[in-house]
Amino acid sequence: MEKQEKGFPYGHVIGFLVAVALTIFALLVVFKTSFATSTKFTLIGLMAVFQAALQLFMFMHMTEGNDRDSKVIHTIYAIGMGIVIIVGSIWVMTAGHSIH
Amino acid sequence: MNMNTNSSLPMEYQSEQSRLNILGFWIFIGAEIILFATLFAVYGVLKPRTAGGPTGADIFVIKDVIVQTLLLLTSSFTAGLVIYEMRRNHLKGLILWTVITLLLGAGFLYMEINEFIHYVEMGATMQTSAFLSSLFVLLGTHGAHVTLGIGWAILLMIQLAKRKITPVTAGKVHIWALYWHFLDVIWIFIFTFVYLAGVL
Numbered sequence: 001m002e003k004q005e006k007g008f009p010y011g012h013v014i015g016f017l018v019a020v021a022l023t024i025f026a027l028l029v030v031f032k033t034s035f036a037t038s039t040k041f042t043l044i045g046l047m048a049v050f051q052a053a054l055q056l057f058m059f060m061h062m063t064e065g066n067d068r069d070s071k072v073i074h075t076i077y078a079i080g081m082g083i084v085i086i087v088g089s090i091w092v093m094t095a096g097h098s099i100h
Numbered sequence: 101m102n103m104n105t106n107s108s109l110p111m112e113y114q115s116e117q118s119r120l121n122i123l124g125f126w127i128f129i130g131a132e133i134i135l136f137a138t139l140f141a142v143y144g145v146l147k148p149r150t151a152g153g154p155t156g157a158d159i160f161v162i163k164d165v166i167v168q169t170l171l172l173l174t175s176s177f178t179a180g181l182v183i184y185e186m187r188r189n190h191l192k193g194l195i196l197w198t199v200i201t202l203l204l205g206a207g208f209l210y211m212e213i214n215e216f217i218h219y220v221e222m223g224a225t226m227q228t229s230a231f232l233s234s235l236f237v238l239l240g241t242h243g244a245h246v247t248l249g250i251g252w253a254i255l256l257m258i259q260l261a262k263r264k265i266t267p268v269t270a271g272k273v274h275i276w277a278l279y280w281h282f283l284d285v286i287w288i289f290i291f292t293f294v295y296l297a298g299v300l
Contacts, residue, residue, distance in 0.1 A: 009184045016177035023169060023291070030296050037300050048292035052285045059180040059281045061274075065113050067123040078130035082137030089141035094148075 015058035022047045022054075110187045111270040118271025125275045129282055136286050139241055140293065143234040147298075151229035156298030159224050161215070165295045168211045169287065172246075175204035176284035179277045186273055191265055194273065198253055201280065205250050212243050235294065242290060245283050252276055 026047040029040055056062050062071055113119050147156070178201040185193030216236070219225070226236045256269075256276055263269050 009181060012177060012180045012184060015180070016173070019173055019177075020170070023166075023173065026292060026296060027166065030300060040300055041297060044292050044296050048288050051288045055176065055281050055285045055288075059176060060278055061183070062126075065109060065119065065122065067119065067126075070123060071126040074127055074130050075133075078133040082133050082140075085134065085137040086141045086144060090144040093145040 011058060015054055019051050019054055022051045111189075111265065111267050112186075112274040113271075115267040115271065118267055118274075121271050122274060122278075125278055129278065132282060136238075136241070136289075139234075139238045140289065143238050143294065146230040146234040149230035151231075153228040153232060154222065154224045155231070156235070156294070159219055159222055160295055160298050161218070162295065162299060164211060164215060165291065168208055168215075169291050171204050171208040171211065172284050172287045175201045175208065176281050178204065179280040183274060183277050186265060186270055189265055191260065194265065195257055195260065198257055202250050202253055205246055205280075209243060209246055209250075212239065212246075215239075238290065238294065242283065242286055245279075245286075249276070249280050249283060252279070 026044040029035070029043045029047075033040070035043070056075070062068070062075065065071075112122065178197050181197045182194055182201060185197055216239075219232075224232050226233050253276055256272055260269055260273070
């Protein structure tokens with residue numbers, strides 16, 4: 001699966017351009033559209049997730065080497081825990097439970 | 101399971117120690133994900149608690165944040181080129197792209213320090229409100245990581261200049277690049293959920 005790193009680094013340049021495009025798209029959504037705030041929030045959140053995935057797979061070589069499964073499973077597990085911590089904390093602390 | 105090295109893989113996987121170090125570093129990144137998740141959670145909870153002080157929309161300068169974002173995004177790209185050059189066994193290219201990466205990282209830090217000074221001058225300090233405390237802790241922890249990453253790379257480059265590209269030094273550079281990309285991943289979420297969401 002390992003390709004020789006020869007010639008022009010197309011993969012890196014494409015990854016970089018896509019990342020810049022996603023950033024610009026997020027800025028356009030926030031400043032140049034009249035969507036509802038929640039729609040804007042969802043859209044820019046999606047852009048962020050796409051961009052993070054791009055970094056993990058295109059720049060961080062997560063899926064190479066003999067330990068690829070360990071790396072991928074562990075990282076996805078950590079991301080899952082992170083989501084539970086963030087969404088759980090905000091839900092508990094803002095949904096009115098904390099006043100009791 | 102084959103525990104021996106696989107010669108079809110890049111040089112940083114050719115020594116057992118480097119291979120395990122890379123795996124170990126991914127486990128460390130898992131811990132870092134949890135660290136930043138807790139800081140994002142605290143920020144998300146405390147964001148409305150401005151205690152009569154400024155809100156995000158009052159203090160954020162989006163133009164400067166865009167510059168910071170482009171600096172860090174570009175530095176993540178150039179860090180990718182560091183590994184690309186390393187795998188072509190180009191030591192000069194490796195060092196050149198690392199220096200460019202570090203200059204972009206230093207530019208980012210310069211912007212961030214100015215941002216903090218700007219906030220404090222506006223009366224938005226760590227003590228002003230729970231919102232600002234959590235904001236400074238989140239941004240400061242990220243900025244401290246960038247600072248550490250710059251120092252780490254400088255030490256690595258000294259070693260690279262002395263020992264050249266070997267399975268051992270290649271593993272170290274790969275790990276540093278992982279760290280640097282990870283900091284950009286965290287910044288993407290700061291950019292989106294702190295700054296953009298702050299001015300929605």
